[in-house]
Amino acid sequence: MVSRWYRLCIACVMVLVSFSAHADVTNITSTVDKNPVIANESFILTVTFNDDVPNSAFQPDILLNDFVVGRTSVSRQTSIVNGDLKKLTQFTTVLVANDPGDYQIPSISLDGASSDPITMTVVEPGSDAAKRSDKVAFVDVTLDTQQVFLQQPIHYIVRLYLAADLNKGNLVPPTMENADIRQIGKDEEYSEMNHGRRYRVYQRTYQITPNQSGEFTIEGARFDGEVYASGQRSIFSSFSNTQPVSAIAEPKKVQVKPIPKNWTGHWLPSDLVTISQTVKPEKEEYKVGEPISVSLMLTAVGVKPEQLPDINYNYPDSVRVYPDNESTDQFVRNGINIAQKTVNYAIVPQQPGELTVPGIEVPWFNTKTQRRSIASTNDLSFTVTGAPITQTPDTPSAQQPEKAVAPDEVIASDTAAAQEQDDSTHYWVWLVIALIIALLTSLAVNVWLFKKREKHAHTVSRESTQSQPVTQSEAWRQFQQACANNQPKLAEQSLKRWARQNFAQSITTLQEVEQLLAQPTNTQLSDELNSLQAALYSAQKVDSWQRGKQLYQAVRTAQQRSDTASKASSPLPPLYPIK
Incomplete structure (x- = not known):
C-alpha cells in the first residue's frame, strides 16, 4: 500500500515538473x-x-x-x-x-x-561580399589536373583555414563515383594571411584513382568541429566557451579518358617508371651448376602497388630458373605516392661457355608526353666454366621415324641380332659374377673398417675428437641424418663434404658430385639432386622438401655402383687357367 502511494507521488511530481518546464x-x-x-x-x-x-x-x-x-x-x-x-x-x-x-x-x-x-x-x-575578413573557417581545394586517363591518379589537396584556436574537429574526405580515394603523406600545418586576417592552415593530400572513364564530379571535402570563441566568459557562466564550425569545399569537375584503342599489354599510366637489376655474387666466372641470384626492382611514380604488372622473363634453355620471393611496397616522397615491386630468382647454368641473359622490358604510358614508353634492363653476360650437365635423352622412337628395310636385310639383321644376343648373354654372365665378387669383397672390407674405426673411437678422448676435422664416415653419417630429417641445406653440405674426401677433389656444386658418382648417367640420382637444388633455390619453402629417403637411396646406389665399377675394371685372373 505504501509502495503504491509512493509511486503515485513520484509520478505527480514528474508531471508538475514537466508542466512547469513548459509553462x-x-x-x-x-x-x-x-x-x-x-x-x-x-x-x-x-x-x-x-x-x-x-x-x-x-x-x-x-x-x-x-x-x-x-x-x-x-x-x-x-x-x-x-x-x-x-x-x-x-x-x-x-x-x-x-x-x-x-x-x-x-x-x-x-x-x-x-x-x-x-x-x-x-x-x-567569387562575389565581393565573399571577400570579407570575418570568416572563422573555410576550406579551399586544388587539383593537379582536371583531365586524366583511366587509372591515372589525381592529387586532391585540401586546405582548412581556421581563424580561431581549434578545440576538436574531423575532416571528411571527398567523394567520387567509381574511384578509389586514399590519403597520402602526413598532414601539414602552417600560418597564412588571407584578406588581411591571419589563419591557421591545415593541409591534407588525397589521391583519387578513377576506375571508369567519363565525366565525374568530386564532391568537396567537409570539416566539422569546434573552435574556441573569441573573448573570455565569466567563470560563473555555464555556457560553453567553444562554438561549432563547419565548412564544405566546392565540387570539382574532372574528365577521365579511356585507354587508347591502339594500346597493347598491361595498362600502367605514370609520370615515371624505372626497372633496375642486381646480381649476386658478382664474379668474372661461374661454374656449371652454381646458382646466380638476380634481383629486379620495378618503381612507378603516382600509382598504387596493385597497379604494377607482373615481371615476365624469358631465359635460354641452357639455364634453369628458380623463382624466389616477390614483394611490393609504397612510400610518399615530396607529396607523391611511389610504388615498388621486387622480384628475386636464381639462375643455374647447365652448360659451359658464354651465357647471355636477355634484358626485361616493361611497357608503360607516359602521362606527361601522352605516349607509350618502355622501361628496360640491359642484357646480362656470364662466363661459365666446367663440364656440361647431361640431360636425359629422349627415346629414339620419339625423335626419328622408322626406316623401311628389305627382306634380305631383315634376315641379315636377324642373324646379327642372334649373334649379338649370344655375346651379350656371355657378357652379362661374367658381369654378374664380377659384381658378386666385388660386392662380397666390399662388404668384407667395410665390416673390417667398421670394427677398426669403432675400436679406435673408444680409445680417443672426446676433446681430441672435437678438435679433429670431420672424417669421411662422419660426413656420410651426417648426410644420412640430414636425409632422415628432410633437411635440404644440411644434406647438400654433408654430401659435398663426403664427396670431397671420398674422391680427393675440390667440389663446390652438386653437379660435380653427380658427375663423379653417375658413371654412366644415373637418371634417378640426377632427378633427386635436381629436386634438392629446387628446394634450395626456388620459391618453394625449404620445409616442404620430403625426399630425403629417396636422395639417400639414390646416392648410396650410385656410390656402390662406382665402387663396383672401379674394382671390376682391375684385371682378374682367368677362372680356368691354361696348363
Whole structure:
C-alpha cells in the first residue's frame, strides 16, 4: 500500500515538473553569427529559451530543406538575482547553404511563445561580399589536373583555414563515383594571411584513382568541429566557451579518358617508371651448376602497388630458373605516392661457355608526353666454366621415324641380332659374377673398417675428437641424418663434404658430385639432386622438401655402383687357367 502511494507521488511530481518546464517559456530568440554568408560556408544559428526546456524543444530537422544541418549542442544556465530565479536554455546549430540565394529560417515556437523568422542571404564564393575578413573557417581545394586517363591518379589537396584556436574537429574526405580515394603523406600545418586576417592552415593530400572513364564530379571535402570563441566568459557562466564550425569545399569537375584503342599489354599510366637489376655474387666466372641470384626492382611514380604488372622473363634453355620471393611496397616522397615491386630468382647454368641473359622490358604510358614508353634492363653476360650437365635423352622412337628395310636385310639383321644376343648373354654372365665378387669383397672390407674405426673411437678422448676435422664416415653419417630429417641445406653440405674426401677433389656444386658418382648417367640420382637444388633455390619453402629417403637411396646406389665399377675394371685372373 505504501509502495503504491509512493509511486503515485513520484509520478505527480514528474508531471508538475514537466508542466512547469513548459509553462514558464515566455520568450524565444533566434540569432545568427553572420548574414550574408558564402555558399558552402557554415554559420551558427543560436536559439534561446528563457526557461529550462527539454532537448526535444528544438528540432532542427525543419531546416533540412534549405540547409545542410550540422551537429546541435545544448547548454543551460541558472542564476538568482535579488531573489529572482532565472533559467536559460540555449541551442547552437551549425548550418551550411550549398547554393546562392535568399533563404528563410522559420519561426521557432513553444507554449505560445515564438521567435522572429530570419532571412538569410547566401552569395557566390567569387562575389565581393565573399571577400570579407570575418570568416572563422573555410576550406579551399586544388587539383593537379582536371583531365586524366583511366587509372591515372589525381592529387586532391585540401586546405582548412581556421581563424580561431581549434578545440576538436574531423575532416571528411571527398567523394567520387567509381574511384578509389586514399590519403597520402602526413598532414601539414602552417600560418597564412588571407584578406588581411591571419589563419591557421591545415593541409591534407588525397589521391583519387578513377576506375571508369567519363565525366565525374568530386564532391568537396567537409570539416566539422569546434573552435574556441573569441573573448573570455565569466567563470560563473555555464555556457560553453567553444562554438561549432563547419565548412564544405566546392565540387570539382574532372574528365577521365579511356585507354587508347591502339594500346597493347598491361595498362600502367605514370609520370615515371624505372626497372633496375642486381646480381649476386658478382664474379668474372661461374661454374656449371652454381646458382646466380638476380634481383629486379620495378618503381612507378603516382600509382598504387596493385597497379604494377607482373615481371615476365624469358631465359635460354641452357639455364634453369628458380623463382624466389616477390614483394611490393609504397612510400610518399615530396607529396607523391611511389610504388615498388621486387622480384628475386636464381639462375643455374647447365652448360659451359658464354651465357647471355636477355634484358626485361616493361611497357608503360607516359602521362606527361601522352605516349607509350618502355622501361628496360640491359642484357646480362656470364662466363661459365666446367663440364656440361647431361640431360636425359629422349627415346629414339620419339625423335626419328622408322626406316623401311628389305627382306634380305631383315634376315641379315636377324642373324646379327642372334649373334649379338649370344655375346651379350656371355657378357652379362661374367658381369654378374664380377659384381658378386666385388660386392662380397666390399662388404668384407667395410665390416673390417667398421670394427677398426669403432675400436679406435673408444680409445680417443672426446676433446681430441672435437678438435679433429670431420672424417669421411662422419660426413656420410651426417648426410644420412640430414636425409632422415628432410633437411635440404644440411644434406647438400654433408654430401659435398663426403664427396670431397671420398674422391680427393675440390667440389663446390652438386653437379660435380653427380658427375663423379653417375658413371654412366644415373637418371634417378640426377632427378633427386635436381629436386634438392629446387628446394634450395626456388620459391618453394625449404620445409616442404620430403625426399630425403629417396636422395639417400639414390646416392648410396650410385656410390656402390662406382665402387663396383672401379674394382671390376682391375684385371682378374682367368677362372680356368691354361696348363
